[in-house]
Amino acid sequence: MKESLLTDRQKEVLRYRKKGYTQQQIADVIGTSKANVCTIEKAAMENIKKARETLEFLFTLDARELCVIKSGSDFIDAARQIFDDAEKVGIKVRYDTISLINRMRDSNPEKFRARYIRNDILVYINDDGEIYFN
DSSP: OOSOSSOHHHHHHHHHHHTTOOHHHHHHHHTSOHHHHHHHHHHHHHHHHHHHHHHHHHHHTTEEEEEEEOTTOBHHHHHHHHHHHHHHTTOOOSSOHHHHHHHHHHHOGGGEETTEESSOEEEEEETTOOEEEO
């Protein structure tokens, strides 16, 4: 990646974290303090969050609000609600149940715990049946 919202140092820290390194281990490897690694990682995660929100805005420009999945809902019930609400507006969802659940979970992992939704999720759909989550 030539251009990114992440600095080279942020990328380096995230690569080490992905490999399972602790913040202290990363600090030892790159020659800085654990507090600095914490700051770098936090800034990287904020940049990723902003990028995700920007992309969600872009993708939902041609989509309409479909429904709200309430916190505490099970993934299976959430998928059923999405399929039912899409049918009501005459749009066929592009995903099967498992693919939809995976897409939901991957869209914003911190909003989920095990197979339950932790926070309300706004669901959008476009005319092609593509689903987006806030």
